[in-house]
Amino acid sequence: MTTYKVMETGKYDDAIFYRVDCACSSDRCGLHMELSYEKDINELSLYLYKNLSFRSYNSSRIVSAWLRIKGALKILFTGYIEVNEDLLIEGGEHIDNFIKALEEGREKMLERKKQLSK
Numbered sequence: 001m002t003t004y005k006v007m008e009t010g011k012y013d014d015a016i017f018y019r020v021d022c023a024c025s026s027d028r029c030g031l032h033m034e035l036s037y038e039k040d041i042n043e044l045s046l047y048l049y050k051n052l053s054f055r056s057y058n059s060s061r062i063v064s065a066w067l068r069i070k071g072a073l074k075i076l077f078t079g080y081i082e083v084n085e086d087l088l089i090e091g092g093e094h095i096d097n098f099i100k101a102l103e104e105g106r107e108k109m110l111e112r113k114k115q116l117s118k
């Protein structure tokens with residue numbers, strides 16, 4: 001399945017992979033999605049992967065640099081940092097294609113589950 005901003009990127013017997021592009025069209029902003037059939041628990045799973053970055057929008061260079069330094073110090077002293085980044089699925093076609101990929105992956109993994117349950 002390759003559609004507007006949603007494309008299949010790989011397929012195995014027990015897993016299917018998609019890339020969901022962000023509406024902003026940045027290569028760094030997309031989401032990787034995996035639907036799989038987990039034999040051990042006889043269930044389907046959905047994994048969502050997204051790269052996160054430490055960015056501050058609408059800040060001056062000095063404020064931005066200070067925020068990065070604060071973030072680096074937090075990682076240094078606490079071992080973790082909380083960051084978030086959005087993925088924008090915008091417009092009917094983009095939303096429909098995201099839903100279609102979820103449905104397609106679910107159907108393929110349900111077929112696999114049935115196949116192995118025989």
Ligand SMILES: [Zn+2]
Pocket residue numbers: 022023024025026029086087088
């Ligand atoms: Zn984006």
